[in-house]
Structures are given as structure tokens and as C-alpha cells.
Amino acid sequence: MGHRESPTGWGYMPARIEDVAAHAGVSTKTVSRVLNGHPSVRATLRTRIEASIRALNYVPNPAARGLAGNRSYLIALLYDNPTASSSYIMELIVGMLQACNGTPYNAVLHPFHAADDLAARIDGFVATHRPDALVLVPPHANNAKLLQRLDELDIRYSTISSKLRQSRIDIGFDERRAAADIIEHLLSLGHRRIAHVSGLKGHGAQVWRLNGYRDALRKAGIEYDESLVVEGDFTFASGAAGAKALLSRRRPPTAIFAANDDMACGVVREAYERGLAIPDDLSVCGFDDTPVSQLISPGLTTVRQPCREISCLAVESVLQSIRDPAMSLKARVPYQMQLRASTAKPAKP
Amino acid sequence: MGHRESPTGWGYMPARIEDVAAHAGVSTKTVSRVLNGHPSVRATLRTRIEASIRALNYVPNPAARGLAGNRSYLIALLYDNPTASSSYIMELIVGMLQACNGTPYNAVLHPFHAADDLAARIDGFVATHRPDALVLVPPHANNAKLLQRLDELDIRYSTISSKLRQSRIDIGFDERRAAADIIEHLLSLGHRRIAHVSGLKGHGAQVWRLNGYRDALRKAGIEYDESLVVEGDFTFASGAAGAKALLSRRRPPTAIFAANDDMACGVVREAYERGLAIPDDLSVCGFDDTPVSQLISPGLTTVRQPCREISCLAVESVLQSIRDPAMSLKARVPYQMQLRASTAKPAKP
DNA sequence: GTCAAATGTACCAGCGCTGTCAATAGAAAA
DNA sequence: TTTTCTATTGACAGCGCTGGTACATTTGAC
Numbered sequence: 001m002g003h004r005e006s007p008t009g010w011g012y013m014p015a016r017i018e019d020v021a022a023h024a025g026v027s028t029k030t031v032s033r034v035l036n037g038h039p040s041v042r043a044t045l046r047t048r049i050e051a052s053i054r055a056l057n058y059v060p061n062p063a064a065r066g067l068a069g070n071r072s073y074l075i076a077l078l079y080d081n082p083t084a085s086s087s088y089i090m091e092l093i094v095g096m097l098q099a100c101n102g103t104p105y106n107a108v109l110h111p112f113h114a115a116d117d118l119a120a121r122i123d124g125f126v127a128t129h130r131p132d133a134l135v136l137v138p139p140h141a142n143n144a145k146l147l148q149r150l151d152e153l154d155i156r157y158s159t160i161s162s163k164l165r166q167s168r169i170d171i172g173f174d175e176r177r178a179a180a181d182i183i184e185h186l187l188s189l190g191h192r193r194i195a196h197v198s199g200l201k202g203h204g205a206q207v208w209r210l211n212g213y214r215d216a217l218r219k220a221g222i223e224y225d226e227s228l229v230v231e232g233d234f235t236f237a238s239g240a241a242g243a244k245a246l247l248s249r250r251r252p253p254t255a256i257f258a259a260n261d262d263m264a265c266g267v268v269r270e271a272y273e274r275g276l277a278i279p280d281d282l283s284v285c286g287f288d289d290t291p292v293s294q295l296i297s298p299g300l301t302t303v304r305q306p307c308r309e310i311s312c313l314a315v316e317s318v319l320q321s322i323r324d325p326a327m328s329l330k331a332r333v334p335y336q337m338q339l340r341a342s343t344a345k346p347a348k349p
Numbered sequence: 350m351g352h353r354e355s356p357t358g359w360g361y362m363p364a365r366i367e368d369v370a371a372h373a374g375v376s377t378k379t380v381s382r383v384l385n386g387h388p389s390v391r392a393t394l395r396t397r398i399e400a401s402i403r404a405l406n407y408v409p410n411p412a413a414r415g416l417a418g419n420r421s422y423l424i425a426l427l428y429d430n431p432t433a434s435s436s437y438i439m440e441l442i443v444g445m446l447q448a449c450n451g452t453p454y455n456a457v458l459h460p461f462h463a464a465d466d467l468a469a470r471i472d473g474f475v476a477t478h479r480p481d482a483l484v485l486v487p488p489h490a491n492n493a494k495l496l497q498r499l500d501e502l503d504i505r506y507s508t509i510s511s512k513l514r515q516s517r518i519d520i521g522f523d524e525r526r527a528a529a530d531i532i533e534h535l536l537s538l539g540h541r542r543i544a545h546v547s548g549l550k551g552h553g554a555q556v557w558r559l560n561g562y563r564d565a566l567r568k569a570g571i572e573y574d575e576s577l578v579v580e581g582d583f584t585f586a587s588g589a590a591g592a593k594a595l596l597s598r599r600r601p602p603t604a605i606f607a608a609n610d611d612m613a614c615g616v617v618r619e620a621y622e623r624g625l626a627i628p629d630d631l632s633v634c635g636f637d638d639t640p641v642s643q644l645i646s647p648g649l650t651t652v653r654q655p656c657r658e659i660s661c662l663a664v665e666s667v668l669q670s671i672r673d674p675a676m677s678l679k680a681r682v683p684y685q686m687q688l689r690a691s692t693a694k695p696a697k698p
Numbered sequence: 699g700t701c702a703a704a705t706g707t708a709c710c711a712g713c714g715c716t717g718t719c720a721a722t723a724g725a726a727a728a
Numbered sequence: 729t730t731t732t733c734t735a736t737t738g739a740c741a742g743c744g745c746t747g748g749t750a751c752a753t754t755t756g757a758c
Contacts (some may be wrong), residue, residue, distance in 0.1 A: 067416050273646075378738060
């Protein structure tokens with residue numbers, strides 16, 4: 001059942017396409033057509049063959065398929081090793097696994113240190129692993145030379161939250177709008193002096209989130225005060241440093257919006273060091289809804305970035321683009337505000 | 350260089366073993382021997398062939414290798430989807446990637462919901478992906494039926510922190526000793542009423558960490574008080590619930606040791622809700638040193654579980670066991686205490 | 699009933715590599 | 729010098745699947 005007895009009588013040998021063909025009384029080529037979704041197979045025959053496949057418990061051998069069809073059935077997630085937050089990557093890979101589920105494709109991780117010669121080093125990577133497609137996240141997703149090299153090598157890819165127009169397939173969410181939403185939440189609580197610890201320059205996320213911050217202030221008729229924005233780099237330490245600068249002002253802000261959760265944790269740390277209570281003395285918001293935002297006390301108000309949906313869609317569309325090279329897609333998936341206890345009405349000033 | 354021009358004159362065709370053989374003036378088989386580290390190739394020839402490989406920038410095609418050698422060059426990490434902490438898994442996979450680096454092997458993740466029929470479902474997984482080896486973490490690493498099934502299927506595996514003797518290759522660290530260390534740290538600060546929120550029953554980690562706690566108390570001549578130990582399940586919520594019970598006692602503990610970081614965060618949350626200051630009113634310790642332990646305020650005293658080293662070793666040894674099926678290894682890698690600000694001298698009682 | 703399109707079969711090469719086994723060379727033994 | 733032996737090396741047949749060509753059969757349109 002579902003396997004041939006091996007000649008030695010020991011161990012199982014999985015069924016081959018030939019066995020399925022024999023079982024269904026057709027040629028191997030026809031089975032192959034069914035397997036690969038080729039259209040010209042009559043519905044009745046198709047069902048019969050599918051039944052045989054199930055009966056024999058047949059699963060095509062990926063290596064054989066790959067060799068014959070010059071494919072690897074591998075989709076690699078390229079991320080920047082030290083920079084990328086591990087929970088972010090983990091969420092992405094889970095979404096990718098979900099998208100690969102039921103397909104012959106396999107998702108693999110590939111950390112890649114961002115550096116000048118990345119576009120060159122990619123050649124070695126491609127030669128070694130021959131992925132059928134790539135999924136890129138920032139900062140790689142914003143590396144124009146890298147994308148160009150991939151185009152030259154004729155490797156399909158999709159990007160996540162890229163700021164480059166060059167990328168034919170990009171998935172993200174409306175970060176600007178989400179940042180504005182979170183500021184509006186603070187405004188609605190009564191905050192007027194709202195500071196921002198921004199992200200690393202070069203990331204789209206830095207600009208979008210900053211712009212959303214400005215949008216909301218403008219809409220509320222509050223003048224933009226450049227001195228209330230300090231530059232961070234998405235790390236905990238930079239968040240703490242940013243908060244230190246902001247809270248040392250003569251008139252410190254009543255709320256700080258950090259461009260990601262790690263930096264928000266840094267802000268919380270600095271407040272803790274100064275004996276400021278959150279949210280009573282200072283409201284804090286993050287961005288991304290990484291696991292830490294629920295583990296920290298008080299819980300962090302943040303925006304849930306729909307990582308799994310994004311990476312799942314990124315994989316689905318890049319697979320589609322293998323069939324249809326002309327395909328192009330810029331998708332924005334819905335996000336969600338997560339209101340937790342780190343934000344509240346400001347104390348009387 | 351390093352590729353043939355494609356017949357169409359468009360795109361690159363990577364070098365094949367045949368090209369290397371021609372370049373070095375030997376047969377393809379001899380090149381293959383060099384590639385696979387077969388001993389019977391004369392040193393001078395070997396160097397010449399290696400030079401040709403570099404000159405042509407040759408990288409073997411994994412699909413062809415896999416097909417011919419009946420291998421997939423895939424090593425899967427099997428983990429339990431909802432239970433496993435994502436940062437733990439992420440650390441493990443990073444270690445696995447490191448071990449695979451420079452080998453033809455690829456590490457893939459495979460979430461697998463723990464359930465009664467897991468040992469049966471594994472067959473389908475193996476048929477589909479044909480991994481050459483598996484790395485199992487708890488709870489799968491403690492699933493005797495599963496390991497037995499893998500033995501029957503003749504699939505190599507290594508386990509991480511398994512409590513089963515059945516596993517031929519297991520990597521972990523001395524959790525009992527580490528837990529004792531952390532309790533000794535609390536004792537040295539002057540704590541005497543130390544509580545413990547234990548892990549999920551069935552995990553080795555639950556027993557080892559609890560035993561370490563008891564070891565240290567016994568050594569200090571403190572009688573074991575069962576009522577100071579509450580049962581958790583490694584989740585944040587169970588940590589908070591455990592702390593709630595402990596802190597509601599007439600004489601609450603001055604320190605709480607949670608069996609992992611997530612639960613320690615739950616303890617911190619409960620303290621926060623009650624307005625207890627950490628570490629002044631309550632010292633808290635975690636276990637594992639997940640990223641959150643640095644992000645939370647105050648920083649969490651914990652034990653650094655050397656995840657990357659563990660998973661790296663797990664992969665290296667399971668690969669070795671493919672060559673040498675008789676191989677067996679029970680390794681305990683060194684761990685490290687991380688003293689942070691969540692522990693301090695107890696306030697006067 | 700005729701013709702074209704749709705559908706299916708048969709067959710074979712070949713993807714790039716490794717396993718098997720035979721062949722060869724060089725060294726040791728006679 | 730010849731023989732024997734072992735260490736090296738090579739020839740060849742696939743691994744299981746897909747792509748292509750060539751042809752057979754069915755279907756539906758006219």
C-alpha cells in the first residue's frame with residue numbers, strides 16, 4: 001500500500017509516478033500533467049488519476065522534479081542578520097510556511113549581512129542554493145543594486161515594505177496611516193506634547209511612520225516641533241537614548257511614540273530609571289506588536305503589523321509570478337491598533 | 350567565467366561536474382569523490398581538482414545530488430506550534446543555519462501540532478519532504494512513540510533537552526544545576542522565602558528546574574515548602590496567575606523564580622498590578638534569557654540558555670550520525686547566569 | 699459524414715550527479 | 729624480472745521526473 005517492497009525486503013520504497021500510471025491505466029506523462037496542473041486533461045480522467053495518487057499515497061520526489069524541471073522548490077527569506085528583530089522574522093517565516101503548505105515548495109531562512117558588496121555576494125548564494133524565488137525584507141528590500149542584480153539573474157522575488165518602485169511585487173501595510181492612527185489615539189486622550197523616536201534612516205518605515213506622526217499633528221492643528229523628534233535606529237538602546245534626550249527637556253513630552261516596539265521598550269526603561277510611572281507620568285506607544293509588547297508591564301499600546309498575512313501573500317504572489325512573469329502587485333493588507341495600558345490621559349501639566 | 354554560455358546566448362548556465370572533470374583532465378567520478386570527501390584520491394590530484402572547482406566556480410546541483418544519492422539535503426526542526434516560544438525557535442534555527450553553512454544541507458522549520466496521532470502523521474511528513482535528518486525539541490523530543498516511529502522509518506534525528514534515554518543523540522545543558530545557581534544567587538542576596546512557578550508537567554525542563562530549586566534550598570538548610578511552588582505551563586498568563594496566588598499569601602515570598610522568562614514576565618505583571626516595586630519589594634528571576642529579558646524594565650535576571658550552540662551541535666552530530674549510524678552523544682553545553690536588575694536584597698521583612 | 703480541435707498515448711532524451719564494478723597503475727613481493 | 733596486491737581511477741547505468749515530438753483517438757462543429 002502506497003509503497004513498493006524494496007528488493008531487500010527491508011524498508012519502504014515510496015510509489016513512483018510510474019506506479020500511479022499503471023494503477024490508473026494511463027501513461028506517466030498524463031499523470032505528470034495532472035501533477036503539474038496542465039489544463040488538457042479531461043475532468044473524468046483527472047479524477048481517476050487523483051484517486052490513484054491517493055490510493056498509492058504517492059508524493060512526487062522533489063529532487064527528481066527539480067532536476068528535470070530545473071527548479072529547487074525553495075523559497076528563501078533574505079534578511080539582515082544583526083538588524084532584523086528575531087520575532088519579526090519568525091512571524092514572517094511562519095506566514096511563508098503557511099503559504100508553502102500543500103505546495104511542493106519549501107521556505108528557508110537566509111540571513112545576509114547588509115554590506116556594500118551584497119549585490120555581488122548574492123551570486124554565490126544563488127549558485128549554491130538555487131532558490132526559485134526570494135522574499136526580501138528591509139533593508140535588503142530597499143537595496144536597489146540588489147534588486148537589479150536579481151533581475152539580471154532572472155530570479156523572481158517579492159519585497160516586504162520596500163520603498164523602491166523598482167520592486168514588481170511588494171506587500172506591506174499602510175504604515176503612514178497606522179502611525180497617524182496611533183497619534184490620533186494619543187491626541188484623543190488629551191496629549192498635546194507628543195514626541196517621536198524615529199527609525200533608522202533608509203528604511204521606508206522611518207519615513208512613513210514619521211510622516212504619519214506629522215499628518216496627525218497637522219490634522220489636529222498642532223504645529224510640528226522638530227525638537228520633539230529624535231532619531232533612533234530601531235534598537236532598544238537607541239530608544240532609551242532618545243527618551244533620555246526628550247525627558248531631559250525643560251518641558252518634557254507627555255507621550256512618546258517610538259517607531260517600533262524595541263525602541264518603545266527603551267523608552268520605558270529610561271522612564272523606569274527616572275522613576276516616571278507609565279502611563280501616569282508618560283504615555284508610550286510602540287509599533288509592530290511584537291511579543292514583547294504583551295509581556296512588558298504595562299502592556300504596550302502598538303499597531304499590529306500583520307506579518308504572517310504579509311509574508312504569506314508575498315510567497316503566494318511570487319509563486320504566481322513564476323508562471324506569469326509579467327505579474328505585478330502592490331498590496332496593502334489591513335492592520336490593527338492594539339490599545340494596552342501604556343497610554344492614558346496625561347497628568348495635569 | 351565559471352559558467353557555460355547558454356545555447357540561446359542569454360542567461361548563465363552554471364558549471365557542471367563534467368566541466369570540472371574536463372578542466373582537470375580526470376573523470377567525473379573522481380571529481381565526485383573529491384566533492385564527497387572520499388579518501389581514495391591522491392593528494393596531488395585532489396588539489397588539482399579543487400583548483401579546477403574554484404576556477405570554474407563550480408557548485409554541485411543539490412537536486413541532482415539528491416536524486417542520485419537518494420538524499421534531500423534537508424534537516425528539519427520539528428517543534429510544537431502553539432507551545433514553543435518563537436524566540437527560542439528562532440535562536441535554534443539560527444544555530445542550525447550556522448551548522449549548515451558550508452555544507453550542502455539546508456535547515457527548514459516544521460511546526461507540528463502535538464497530538465495523539467503525531468507518530469502517525471510523521472509518515473506523511475517524511476513522505477512529502479524526505480528530510481535527511483530531524484532535530485526535535487520538547488515536547489516532541491519527549492514523545493517516545495514518535496522517536497520509535499522515526500527509528501522504524503530509519504530517519505536520523507537528534508533531540509534537544511529530551512528526558513528520554515531512548516534518544517541516541519541529545520544536546521542540552523545542565524538545567525538543574527543552572528536553576529540551583531540562580532537560587533543560590535537569591536540566597537546570597539539574603540532571600541529566604543523564595544517561591545517557584547514551575548513549568549508544564551511532562552517537560553524535562555519542569556522537573557530539572559524544580560529539582561535545582563530544591564537542591565539549592567536543601568544545601569542552604571532551608572526546608573522545602575510545597576506551598577511556595579505553584580504550577581505553571583510556561584505561558585505569561587500562568588506566570589501572572591502563579592504570582593497572584595503566591596503574593597496573596599499571608600507571608601508572601603520575597604523572591605519568585607519562574608521556570609522561564611515568559612512566566613517571569615507574568616510575575617512582573619502581577620507585581621505591577623499590585624503596585625509592588627521590583628526589585629525592592631520583590632525579586633524576580635526567569636530562565637532562558639530570551640530577548641524579552643533585556644527589553645523589560647527592570648532587566649530580568651535569568652540563565653542564558655545557549656540555544657545556538659545547542660542546535661548547532663545537534664545538527665553537526667546528527668549529520669555525523671548519518672555517516673556513522675552507531676554514533677551516540679549526550680552533550681551538555683555550558684550555560685551562563687545573566688544577573689540584571691530584577692533581583693536585589695530583600696527589604697526588611 | 700467530414701474536418702479541425704481537443705485530448706490522450708508512446709517513446710525517448712536528458713536534467714547532473716553518484717553507486718557499482720571493472721580497469722589501471724604503482725608498489726611490494728617473489 | 730615477473731607476479732601479486734592494493735590504491736586509484738574510469739566507464740556506465742541509472743535515480744524519478746519532465747519536455748518534446750509524433751501520432752492515435754475522441755469530440756464537437758459544420
